[in-house]
Amino acid sequence: MQDNPMNPAEEAPSLLLSERIRIALADEITAGSLVPGATLDEQQIGDRFGASRTPVREAIRQLSAVGLVEMRPRRGAVVSGFTTQRIIDMFEMSAEIEAMCVRLAAYRMNPMERSRLAQLHEDSLAMVEAGDIDAYDRMNWSFHQVIYEGTHNAFIAEQAMALRDRMAAFRRTQLRETGRPVRSREEHGDVVSAIMRGDGEEAARCMRAHMFNASIALERFTAKREEMGGG
Structure with missing residues (x-):
């Protein structure tokens, strides 16, 4: 793609x-x-x-x-200036917040919320196949927000969304790395499966891996652009 x-x-x-x-x-x-x-x-x-x-x-x-x-x-x-380490630190914190949210959501989401999450994941296949990064990014936002709301803890959800707002541009850009939307969707699938089983610890593990992979994708994408610009 x-x-x-x-x-x-x-x-x-x-x-x-x-x-x-x-x-x-x-x-x-x-x-x-x-x-x-x-x-x-x-x-x-x-x-x-x-x-x-x-x-x-x-x-x-x-x-x-x-x-x-x-x-x-x-x-x-x-x-503004952003060092590579600063961005890595931001993704590391985001990974922990997201992991906490998905662990709680796996235990607390009601059937309608689980169905909504599964439907978003199913709908994302067409976006990935079409190579529509903008549509996938919007879906991705909704996917993670459903998880935040699924914690049924308003304060945690507020903090998670505030951090996501701050990192939105970085999380969007990493989707432009070649093949990343395909891998991102596969990782979402692992998260959804763990939530459906009510396995909070596995859901948290999958989410940490998902965020780590996003960070690596951003590094690869920006490094490639720098090489192209310098070449």
Whole structure:
């Protein structure tokens, strides 16, 4: 399966313009196309997307809220710097939060919630076969949110979603590594099977492995782009 090119114009039409701009810029930041320290010029971005400054500013505000962009005096919006170790640390923490959530969900999800999770997983097959990374990313968000809600612990769910918001761009970008959506879906299948059996410990183990593999996929994808850029 071929990776889809990063084309913000192909995002779902239901998304707000500011959201399409945010997703496109976040992709480019996490993939290394926009390097740390680069200034985000509102006028240039607006021209690129055929947008006024209002949705551009909203997109930049959202990027700043999750730490991908810094607002600096006299320079405006600047791409933040992320070391490889920082990203690895973020994925490690996320893996533990996700594992805790899925362990609780395996014990606490009701039949309707389990059915919803299984249906999302089944629906994702067509997305993977079509190579539709954007659709798979949206499904992936819903898949993990159903697990958070399945903990039946509102505070844990809130914390998990807050961390996911902060890491959303990195988790999206790792799906662009060749073959990653296929492997991601297989890993989801292992998680779903463990939940259906009510095996919380196995579900947690599978989720940790899933997040570790996502981290490795991101490293491989960004390293390949750096090689291509340097070559």
